[in-house]
Amino acid sequence: MAHPKNTYSLVADIGGTNTRVALAEGRRLVDGTIRRYANTQFPGLESVLRQYIEDEGGVDPIAACIAVAGPVREGRATMTNLDWAMDKDTLARATRAETVAILNDLQAQGHALGYIDPANIRTVLAGPDDRATAAKLVIGVGTGFNAAPVFDLDHGRVVTPSESGHANLPIRNELELRLCNYVSTAHGFPAVEDVLSGRGLERVYAFLGQEAEDPRELAAKDIMAALDDDTDPRAVAAAQLFTRILGTVCGNLALIQLPFGGVYLAGGVARAFAPHLGTFGFGEAFRDKGRFAGFMGNFAVHVIEDDYAALTGSAAHLVALTQG
Template identity: 75%
Template sequence: MTTRPTNRLSLVADIGGTNTRVALAEGVRLLPDSIRRYSNAKYPGLETVLRTYIAEEGGVDCAGACVAVAGPVRDGVGIMTNLDWAMDKATLARATGAETVAILNDLQAQGHALGHLDDSVLRPIVTGPDAGPSAAKLVIGVGTGFNAAPVFETAAGRLVTPAECGHANLPIRTEAELRLCKFVETAHGFPAVEDVLSGRGLERVYAFLGAEANDPTEVAAADIMTALTNGTDPRATQAAQLFVRILGTVAGNLSLNFLPFGGVFLVGGVTRAFAPHLQTFGFAEAFRDKGRFAGFMQNFPVTVIEDDYAALTGCATHLVALSA
């Protein structure tokens, strides 16, 4: 086992709806050999995950700790949206022994990572003009859930504001989309963006198309993506096309809200799975389909971040800023 220096490293964690990723960082740099992934279903809570990690790292003594949670953070308490877990600063300090602790929303962490990622993990989807270093940016995450966070460069440093965009109403442009809204609202009594734009959302889109064809079938998201790649199921392709068009519409709406001239960055496991299909399935067209503002939408480049550990980098970056 590698011996870690005492009271110099930071512990960073990204808690998603399905998995938790944990690593050690020296400054803003993640230590590659320290990155571990844990299945949330095997643990009763985040504190147990962190204690397990520290034990596996030989009882490492950390100077700082920052976790990113897939849910809202209020008054220093993070509550998971799709998992019955919560975390506060006192518990984080007790679990890690760190002197400096922070809790972020997962999209906030992704926002703090911008500018600290290698170009090799950036996949351009929609081109746009160059912008100045102070231009606003927007991070949109599609995975177990959906969310977005604007990123602002201020005189006091970077500001990444939290949000819960996945629980806003789905946009409706066509009769078919209205029927989709009515179909998915049975899940929670409300047709939210996340009910379509997420892993489970893709499954609902597929089920909706089956209901429309009087051939109801339930298929897991992973199997839908496999069938899409292999070309073995026309309905999988149809579901993916509808998913991508709605993603483009929602991303365009959010861009008009925040004016991210510095770029829109798509993150998350579902985003990465769809990356090869975004251009061919009409993401750019849906993104820019804003009537008389269609030309204005060309100001916003869109990039997919193909880095499963970007939120960890963001946590490390945030801790460095806190210590500055």
Template identity: 70%
Template sequence: MSYPANTLSLVADIGGTNTRCALADGPRVLQDTVRRYSNADFGGLETVLRQYLSDAGDVDPIAACVAVAGPVHNGVATLTNLNWAIDRDTLARATQAETVAILNDLQAQGHALADLDSSALRPVIERTDDTINFHAARLVVGVGTGFNATPVFDTAMGRFVPPSEAGHANLPIRTEQELRLCHYVSTAHGFPAVEDVVSGRGLERVYSFLGQEAGDPRDVRAQDIMAACAAGNDPRAREAVALFIRVLGTVCGNLSLIQLPFGGVYLVGGVARAMAPYLAEFGFADAFRDKGRFAGFMANFSVHVVEDDYAALSGCASHIQTLVSA
């Protein structure tokens, strides 16, 4: 299918393993244009984007916005789990777009929140008061290969989603077991960061920690731990998921007290979606609210899991449309 020149935007979500590209008409992603590429087949993002534009019929986009799994500083993005980097000049050259932008992948998720359909939101904790000010801050928490969190502000000047690297903060400790887990992570990695436990790789470390505690150390992949938890054939898998969820609840509660997201907390990412069926069973809400004299105050914050796998693409489309329209 051919598209008129300078009418659509190119949006892309670049992870450590795959890159997903699509075309967007204003803030709306055209679902039938979404394509996935294995990063291992390409030498850099520039070649991926050129391949996509060719596959899509030599599209000439008016704008391009990419979300990357890594920090963005001064317009330069470096992927955390892939030896790629990209800047605005390279993005403009690869796409021939007049307007370009680069976002951290969590920033893209934050830009998508206001446009998500309610059917894409899985409730975890409901607010006691369902009246929400449009300008109330929201908090998007990414749990996938890594961990990150950032506030989302809708202001009179537009939506603002600041960059963040929250996964590198210290791991919180509430119990003796969590203290031992902290020491275990420190021994292996030198610093007990949130991401060392609350992530896909972190779940594997939790499982290994429990094995060491039991005198039966074994390494198991995250997807196999989740499969065993669902099947109910490995008690350690269920214990690992339960410990993971309690730590996740504590971290989200801490971040909520810091950012005051009266507009809600939104869990995004593949691991968050995998954990969703177990959040209630394994005490996410109790850990979230366990804040002593502020326990009652925590009822001000709702929590949802975002089940839209294309939210980062939608966020890119929403963000770049505001730049084109400015």
């Protein structure tokens, strides 16, 4: 397919397993241009992007932005489970784009807010209406865990990065203390991500097996399948414990950031849990803040059900760069 030269932006979402790439016109993804590539089939980012450009008929983008599941500093991204060189020079060389940018994947999700089809936003906890420019918070629950606050200021949108998934896991009761000890024994440090992620759900399931003196392991997708068809009581118990801890952590982050514009959960695990959050106690745990329990009602909580939101956010960020 031939595309006009120097017209579209190239945007990519780089996860630990797959890289998704698309073309964008302004903030809109161009229909039919989203492609997915398995990272194991390529030696690095440059080869993936060059393959995409070839697959799209040698497209010559005017700008390019990648969203990376890892920290970004001074134009260079690092990932714990993918040994690729990802920096602005590599991105510019691979795409020949005049403007390039690299974002953390949660930053990209934050830049997408306001440009996602409302049909792809599921409300978990309702909150009071607030002005569109009120601070927001995106929390990613998927292969890992992270959060990014979103601020709409006079000079434009600012989405600040963090590594919230590597903070200590909070403890409220004896069961959660034993879970922390279990995770610490296996991984050396009881971090939020060790429980609140796809792998974390598997650890919660295994922990409950140890508690019951009936050790069993189950993959996260199989835990969710058993939960949906009600075939495994331990899957239900694991999901309930996971949900309560998720509510506690999200409530803590809301108090730290005061996102009166809403909390937005993103990522594959968040989407899988969305139908169950109401019945498994997410709201109760989220608002269980003592004398601040009533105050927690100021924060609506939503789930982003658009799997390509990071691509949209990358496109929106490029628009802000080129127009600003």
